Amino acid sequence: MQPRTHKCGQLRKEHVGQSVSLSGWVNNYRDLGGIIFIDIRDYTGVTQVKFQPENKAAHELANRFRREDVICIQGTVVLRGKDPTTGKDLTNPKLATGEIEIDGLTAELLSKADNPPFLPDDAEKVNEETRLQYRYIDLRTPRLQKIMRTRHRVAKIMRDYFDDNGFTEVETPFLCKSTPEGARDFLVPSRLQPGSFYALPQSPQLFKQILMVAGMERYVQIVRCFRDEDPRADRQAEFTQLDLEMSFVDQDDVLNMVEGLMRRIWKQVLDVDVPNPIPRMSYAESMSRFGSDRPDLRFGMELVEISDIAATTDFGVFKDAVAKGGCVKVICVPGGGAMTRKETDGLAEWAKGFGAKGLAVTKVLEGGKVDTGVAKFIGSIAGELISRAKANSGDLLCFAADTNKIVHRVLGELRVKLGKERGMIKEGDWKWLWVMDFPAFEWNADEKRFDSLHHPFTAPRDEDHDKLTMEKAGEVIAKAYDIVCNGSELGGGSIRIHRSDVQGKVFNLLGIDDDNAKVKFGFLLDALRFGAPPHGGLALGLDRIIMHLCGTTNIRDVIAFPKTQNGADLMTQAPSQVDLKQLTELSLRVQTHAKPDKAV
């Protein structure tokens, strides 16, 4: 094999006359009987190589080259120019290297390829199932190559940024203690302690707090996290976080640090300016106006409160909702009046999937009138309704009347669905937001106790410390914050509790008694007793950041070896059954072999 002198995407006019050697894959071949053209590809691009019959040995070899063979060629860079007889322009403007070609003098077959199940050129059209099975071919496509390189680059920008700011990257364990709160843990059996299990970390939360107690001051880590829950288009069981924690800080310090990072990444990767500062909105306002704690601000269609006037109508659904302490809200869909009955019925059906009993709609006419749907019930408030919703003739009004939670959920989801479907999002628009002032706790009616909205180590506002009682816990606001980009939560964090007495009170609210707390989090409570600085931090979803930067909605695109919805790796066939011997060594016995065909 000749040593490579250049990469396949590199050669230009100025290299003409040079003797070069390239290695790569056969992207395509065109055998014209005499002259043979081979397009050779590596990660930098494609170059055309020609083999003339006069170079007999090389020509005979090239004659056998097929797609995806790995070859090495050597020859002279020549200008394509114009055909001497016909005068036709021979350059290929579609190719970065299209002004030149290589007059191939020698060729070598480094590795013969079987007929591939699909060609990298066609991959975008191919079934994802097939692509995942042959992931190494899929990854040859320029698109995925580019995503993987962007991912690398972003990780480097992150590390450089935090290095510039005095952070230290510390690796935390993958074999951890299981903490049954939150998501399901992936468990790893202990051989040395039969019957005991490690858990893979859902996040390094406790370790990073302990690193603050340990005096690291500024910690960062790009770290794999694991949650044994069902995947989604933007969620994998195994995912990567940028995790950070800082000592002697309050919210503004963390927010400023993270904003600086986002500005650097978006500037360097996309040449897009992230606003300075990123606007902030309270959780309460976000829920009220957008029905979501991660509002997409690229379009309007805000939720409008109409409970007061809805209660004055004769419409039972509206009156009941308000009487029971819920609310009635409306969103105005510009131009939605043109929707058919079938379409609006479809929306109502869809809304039921989010807990709504239905979805009331009506169309806005000229002169402050409404028609169709629930029009006959709301005639008395039509004028006020149209004015509050800022509706115009031809718009569609969508109402939800229920508990606050369901109304926000349904209209929030509907708003996003219609915003996307009706082309209300401007291409290339970026809207950033910090959502702040989350409630610390949420009442769990089933278990008759409070749950943490964020996690149990989140600090309440200083002025809310005396509300850490069963009576008032619902009013406590946490020092927690989420960063939201175009309606997607990129990350979140909080200032943590650094006093063991406050932490104890919170555990009690969550129904974790002292003994239980000691068993589960004793090491953290101990650490907090031995000199804990005030600290806080944040975790960003690296996969989601890459998705945004690369313009994909499929998280599998940004992970080199992703898993399917079933948790399977179609390439390696994981998970698989294991030898009885392995199980015995781990003191494990499997109850059912549900899929014996997958046995090892």
Place this chain on the structure above:
RNA sequence: GGCGCUGUAGCUCAACCGCGCGGAGCAACUCGUUGUCCACGAGAAGGCUGCGGGUUCAAGUCCCGUCAGCGCCGCCA
């Protein structure tokens, strides 16, 4: 755990309301072709229609089950 969509040649797709021997493009194979660049021309080959059952004179098509992939709900402190 639930709802929906999909499954036909190596790949991408056809095949009417259930009616003829399930077709085409690409790839692979053979032959031809000296300026192509998703080369071109000719030929030959390629199928248990995911799997199992049912309805029917007749099923790729309808029904039931099952497996797999995708999207969603639940879940994701």
